[in-house]
Amino acid sequence: MSTSTRPALVLGGQFAAELSELAIPWQAEAAPDPRILVLNEPLATELGLDPEWLRGAEGVGLLTGRSVPVDATPVAQAYAGHQFGAYSPRLGDGRALLLGEVLDPAGRRRDLHLKGSGRTPFARAGDGLAAVGPMLREHVVSEAMHALGIPTTRSLAVVATGRRVQRERTLPGAVLARVAGSHLRVGTFQFARATGDVALLQRLADHAIDRHHPEAAGTDDRYAALLRAVVADQASLVARWMLVGFVHGVMNTDNTTISGETIDYGPCAFLDRYDPATVYSSIDTAGRYAYGNQPAVARWNLARLAEAMLPLLHEEQDRAVELAVEAVDAFVPAYGASWTSGMRARLGLPEQVASGDVGSLAEELLGLLQEHRVDHTAFFRSLGAVARGDTGAARRAGADEAAFDAWFGRWLPLRPDAASMDLVNPVHIPRNHLVEEALDAAVEGDLTLVHRLLEAVTDPYVERPHLERYAAPAPSDLGPYRTFCGT
Helix, strand or coil, rough: CCCCCCCCCEEEHHHHCCCCCEEEECCCCCCCCCEEEEEHHHHHHCEEEECCHCCHHHHHHHHCCCCCCCCCCCCEEEECCECCCCECCCCCCCCCEEEEECCCCCCEEEEEEEECCCCCCCCCCCEEHHHHHHHHHHHHHHHHHHHHCEEEEEEEEEEEEECCCCCCCEEEEEEEEEEEECEEEEEHHHHHCCCHHHHHHHHHHHHHHHHHHHHHCCCCCCCHHHHHHHHHHHHHHHHHHHHHHHCCCCHHHHHCCCCCCCCCCCEEEECCCCCCCCEEEECCCCCCCCCHHHHHHHHHHHHHHHHHHHHHHHCCHHHHHHHHHHHHHHHHHHHHHHHHHHHHHHHCEEEEEEEHHHHHHHHHHHHHHCCCCCCCCHHHHHHHHHHHHCHHHHHHHHCHHHHHHCCCCCCCCCCCHHHHHHCCCCCCCCCCCHHHHHHHHHHCCCHHHHHHHHHHHHHCCCCCCCCCCHHCCCCCCCCCEEEECCC
16 A cells, blocks of 8 residues: 655745736646546656656546646746747637746756646637647657756656547547746747836846846846847757758747747657758748758747847947847857867767868868758768768668768878767657557557657667667658647
């Protein structure tokens, strides 16, 4: 018999208290028959929550938003945003709630947030609900990103609600419980700026400094320092996306975080064959958010943050613009440095190799991968074996050995470190066809493939015989792959 008792759970309300103009108190809709599908026990423990308690009635109530501490203040957050380049002044949490903030045992403040918990005043024409498949996608991919060392929001749990959700067909409903450093976005600043209330904008910036960049508080130009820090974090984040072949798919300003975490895994996917023009999202018909466009889009989004922050940067408009431009212009060199550093590691090159030479080798290699339609992840993983003398490894990964001979002839004399490469070039990513296979089974009630996929992607650098299928490139006859927003 279980002796688990409810932990002394405290959900802080710092955001709701300090920025009430951006928070509407709200309550989650009741789930008729809630049932945990997946629970992230390591994350629960990291947060100081008892996994056994979370699996009980009270814990499930917390994970669906219907049983929160009496002093908690769940809120729907307000934000604006540029969606595919078009400005929307009032977006907000249409189907989400910030339950509050958890102070974990390490002293870090983390948001506990729900997705799919019902309509809010920001829902517009939406039903406020979510389906099992997309919520499990976010769980799998966000945990894969975490395992790859990429800053990300994380899934604590996916709970089936027992409610049916109408999309193109009727699907089982679910709620995602998500954890983040915060849910502050570029769009949050855009919303505050649009109110015309500079004091609100200043309080928002102070809140962001306190949550994410306290070092800016001690500077003479704290708000410019905040902007510079966000630019640096986003440059590093997007460089990491590019290095692993991650395609976000919906890089709107409301999906660009102040914390530098990846957020919103709706139409996301990973590259199969390397091609900068790759677009997976069914609604991105113009290719705005194509894989190769992501650095430029991130910089554009940060320019919108700088515009929103202008009243805080300097009392003189011209000087405020200068500071904004300087901060945003720093994105390009910061991104380049992060990408080159990451590519140096992926190619196993020692520090004695000049950064310019690393960049040239990498660009030439990527051109070959594109020309010969080679699988991105499998090829980079094969390089460790090639460095050990097994040149056939590249061929087994899909590369025509002869086409790459000249490149290998320049790279191998630089004495790449095979062991270090194996630590940064993953065996496993959430392969698109395997994600769909697992989600289709889960919708029918079978979570076996979801758990097997999680086993692979949460330990991505280790080769295991029973997971060979999860390391293989996509079948050549797979055909075009499409993902969908708003599901």
